[in-house]
Amino acid sequence: MRTAVITGGSSGIGAATGKALAGAGFKVVLTARRADRLSEVAREIEAAGGHVATAALDVTDQSAVEKFAGRIDRCDLVVNVAGGAFGTETVSTADPADWRRMYEVNVLGSLQVTQALLPKLIESGDGTVVILTSTASFTAYEGGGGYSAAKHGQHVIAATLRLELSGHPVRVIEIAPGMVETEEFSLNRYRGDAGRAAEVYDGLDALTAADVAEAVTWAVTRPSHVNVDLLVVRPLAQAAQHKVHRRA
Known part of the structure; x- marks a missing residue:
């Protein structure tokens, strides 16, 4: 059975991706810092008949990442979801x-996990790396400098790795969502202010975590000779980073 490692798997897009990939026939290994939340997601996957394992992991801890990778017997797919935005200051x-924290979890987290699992991905003969970025990775906006910088860093990892792995049996896929409403992203960005976090999605139907998970699953289940370099997914209401239609 093909094995997929998913970071940030305890909630939001990571949890939804774990469920979607398990439904597509993968054994999923969910990682995140919160072991209790991982267990909850794992129970849901098992109840649906999926195969799942969990591992508490901080992707910013290089030693812990390397030890985790050493315990994985097989890896066909890694989905780098762990990340986040912190603050909206200019x-x-x-x-x-805040910028350092965003860089460490988004950029260095993706780098360290991918580095540690790359030998097993190559060994599989048909490996795939997914890096979850954002439309912020190629469009700057006021108050989003640190997050955009971090997501651009991930975008560059994907683009560079694709060049460096040319000739090896590993695809590199970047998924760049627009506005996604999850239980934690905006809450973390606004430092726990639930009111301000909710206002982000007022008057529009944002993407859900399941929407993004479906995009990931579609991309990684294409025939092995097909590489989806960059898939941008936005809600209909978001024509661009700076243009959003809201219902009255």
């Missing part, structure tokens, strides 16, 4: 610690 007022 470049002139932002706390560098």
Whole structure:
């Protein structure tokens, strides 16, 4: 059975991707920092007949990532979901610690997990790396400098890795969603202010975590000779990063 490792698997897009890939016949290995939440997601997957394992993991801890990879017997697919946005301050007022945190989890997290599992992906003879970025990876906007910078960093990892793996049996896929309403993303960005977090999605039907998970599953289940370099997925209401139609 093909094995998929998913980071950020305890909630949101990561959890939804785990469920979708299990439904597509993968054995899924869910990783995240919160073991209790991982167990809840795993129970749901098992109840639906899927094959799942879990591992508590902080993707910013290189030693822990390497130890985790050493315990994995097989890896055919890695989906780098772990990430996030912290703060909406301007470049002139932002706390560098927030930018550092975003860089470490989004960029270095994806780098370290991919590096650690790449030998097994190559060994599989038909491996796939997915990096979940954002439309922010190629469009800047006010108050999003740190997040856009981090997501651009992930975009560059995907583009560079695809060049460097030319001739090897590993596909590199970037999925770039627009506005996705999950239980935690905007809440973290607005530092726990539930009111401001909810306002982001007022008057529109944003993408759901399941929508993005379906896009990931579609991309990774194409024939082996087909590489989806970059898949941009937005809600209909979001014509561009700066143009969103909201119902009155």
